[in-house]
Amino acid sequence: MKYIFGPVSSKRLGQSLGVDLLPPKSCTWNCVYCQLGKTRKFVTERQEFFPREEILGEIREALALHKGVDWITFVGSGETMLYKGIGWLIAEVKKLTTTPVAVITNGSLLYLPEVREELLQADAVLPSLNAGSEALHVQIDRPAAGLNYQQHIDGLVAFRREYKGRLWIEVMLLGGINDSDAALRDLATVLKAINPDMVHLVLPTRPAPEQEVHLPSEERIERAIAILSEVTTVVHPLKGSMDLKGAPDLLHAVTDIVSRHPVQQRELQKAIEECFAGESDKASAVMQQMLATGRFKLVEHNGEPYWVIQDSGE
Numbered sequence: 675m676k677y678i679f680g681p682v683s684s685k686r687l688g689q690s691l692g693v694d695l696l697p698p699k700s701c702t703w704n705c706v707y708c709q710l711g712k713t714r715k716f717v718t719e720r721q722e723f724f725p726r727e728e729i730l731g732e733i734r735e736a737l738a739l740h741k742g743v744d745w746i747t748f749v750g751s752g753e754t755m756l757y758k759g760i761g762w763l764i765a766e767v768k769k770l771t772t773t774p775v776a777v778i779t780n781g782s783l784l785y786l787p788e789v790r791e792e793l794l795q796a797d798a799v800l801p802s803l804n805a806g807s808e809a810l811h812v813q814i815d816r817p818a819a820g821l822n823y824q825q826h827i828d829g830l831v832a833f834r835r836e837y838k839g840r841l842w843i844e845v846m847l848l849g850g851i852n853d854s855d856a857a858l859r860d861l862a863t864v865l866k867a868i869n870p871d872m873v874h875l876v877l878p879t880r881p882a883p884e885q886e887v888h889l890p891s892e893e894r895i896e897r898a899i900a901i902l903s904e905v906t907t908v909v910h911p912l913k914g915s916m917d918l919k920g921a922p923d924l925l926h927a928v929t930d931i932v933s934r935h936p937v938q939q940r941e942l943q944k945a946i947e948e949c950f951a952g953e954s955d956k957a958s959a960v961m962q963q964m965l966a967t968g969r970f971k972l973v974e975h976n977g978e979p980y981w982v983i984q985d986s987g988e
């Protein structure tokens with residue numbers, strides 16, 4: 675399938691079927707921790723990149739194939755809300771199924787009333803907020819020209835006022851960058867003004883191809899939880915795990931997932947082994963096949979090997 679990947683499993687969204695609406699990589703930001711690599715050319719103009727009916731058709735097929743998914747999640751190769759027509763897609767998906775719909779977004783376009791409007795029917799929206807100050811926003815998120823921190827915050831505040839669903843803000847905690855007490859206190863002040871239902875603290879557990887980013891220490895993570903918990907509920911999600919069982923074409927399913935984010939070798943091996951109970955050599959055969967395609971390579975991050983897609987250098 676061209677637009678669908680997973681289901682992938684995570685603490686936040688259980689079994690989630692991913693829908694990617696964008697050509698890689700289309701983003702308004704160029705985050706230092708981005709798993710997709712550098713934003714070579716910013717995209718800030720919203721477009722219907724692919725025909726909406728074609729995407730809806732794939733969602734319909736995927737729902738028939740994967741029974742019992744917990745969420746349908748719009749997420750993908752960049753900033754999700756750049757897809758003009760996502761509101762129509764959400765409305766159509768809701769006619770097809772009672773499975774709730776989540777949207778993962780960096781939130782940079784929420785200052786636009788039409789963007790907020792398109793999200794109103796989603797059951798959960800997960801925007802990013804990594805900084806409590808303009809300076810840190812520029813350092814971490816590195817937005818396109820014309821987008822600034824105040825716009826980002828104003829968009830989040832306005833959206834919270836209009837949106838009745840679950841607003842779960844994602845905070846990427848980066849060791850040595852936004853994990854000091856001062857940075858966390860600034861963040862807490864802004865979060866208080868936004869008033870989300872919850873904050874999901876996430877960590878740079880996967881390699882960022884462009885720049886080395888570091889995991890915060892246990893002590894800093896606990897400090898972040900303590901400081902942010904003064905203003906909102908904070909969850910520290912366990913790392914998600916892959917579920918490849920039921921994938922009609924294993925190599926294809928793995929390619930779909932790895933091309934969207936790096937996957938830890940251990941996690942991939944476990945997921946493949948679960949597909950072939952009792953055939954212990956099958957996982958290494960599939961991984962050999964993956965290497966033979968020339969599309970993947972193994973890189974190391976925090977001492978762990980990860981599968982990533984080969985950089986085309988475009």
Ligand code: SF4
Binds near residue numbers: 703704708709
């Ligand atoms: S917003 Fe997401 S896709 Fe865009 S640069 Fe940041 S991490 Fe990457």
